[in-house]
Amino acid sequence: WEFGMGGTEGSGLLDVRYCFQGEKSRHGKLLPQQVDYRVEDGKCVIASADVESLLSHSVENLQSYVVKWYDEEQAVWLPLHSKIIMPRTSPRLELRLDQNQGQDQDQDEGEPQCTAGSREGRQGAWSHDWMINSSTERRWKAGDTQTAGFFGIGILRGKSEPNHGTLWRTSLQLGASFIFSIGARHDHRTEGMTDTTHAFAHIPCFQFADFQQFQHSAPYSCPLVAIELGGQSLEHFTHPQRCVYLLGSEDYGIPPYILQKCAYHVTIPTLRTSSFNVAVAGGIVMYDRLAKALRQHPGSMAEAARAEGAGGNSVQRS
Secondary structure (H helix, E strand, O other): OOOOOOOOOOEEEEOEEEEEOOOOHHHOEEOOOOEEEEEEOOEEEEEHHHHHHHHHOOOOOHHHEEEEEEEOOOOEEEEOOOEEEEEOOOOOEEEEEEEOOOOOOOOOOOOOOOOOOOHHHHOOOOOHHHHHHOOOHHHHHHOOOOOOOEEEEEEEOOOOHHHHHHHHHHHHHHOOOEEEEEOOOOOHHHOOOOOOOOHHHOOOEEEEOOHHHHHHOOOOOOOEEEEEEEEEEHHHOOOOOEEEEEEOEOOOEOOHHHHOOOOEEEEOOOOOOOOOOHHHHHHHHHHHHHHHHHHHOHHHHHHHHHHHOOOOHHHHHO
């Protein structure tokens, strides 16, 4: 698909694909007609009324659904307003039809309700303000040796299955408790292609449709660490005892609005070009965590490795 195809400079036609809540967008249906767009400030702008008009010809009882569109830059499903603003590189407009239950239309079915007494209801599961104000913050920074700790790592909007598989294998070798993907764009059926150590049998991979769903599943007292350009140097970073590392996609990285929700923003120093392959970046961060822990607690870390079988020859030879 080329931007501007089917129209004059500054306007054109774009494919529209829709799916129903609970379905994968890649399994959705293309509308028989394309939707008009125009260009404003380098973005593709679409009138929501035009989208709803096209949908009404293909979907019965459209009024019984809440129509949402997928924002690639924010990795989130958003309700339709007066207009849709998308990157010019987007291959199509992705829509999702949620059943209208007369409740909060921004709330996805199956997601936890946010009540005043819950941690999500106060600030959001990954809220930076909530974590900084928490009494557990000092333990995250100091490396609390009284608890075993854990960490997870994952990719936001990953587009390459080999990167996902390589990160999974490396996570097993370097001590991660779990990995995850948010809005993955690769084919889930081929996720194990690069996992020759069968990491899936040792640590789980959790898949989230978007960042909102990921937020609602946040572990308690566990800060989010963004690995992205423009943060503090990894060389001087003290890894929290419990945390989740978030890696940006190969093309978009981590959007600013998600960076604001992270307790830490860390950058890997380089000598030449600044950007790493996403799986390589994850491996460097996990090795840095392990190396610093070994220097600080060599005896306890060796015992933990033996207990987990992390130094087993079967893994090393694979």
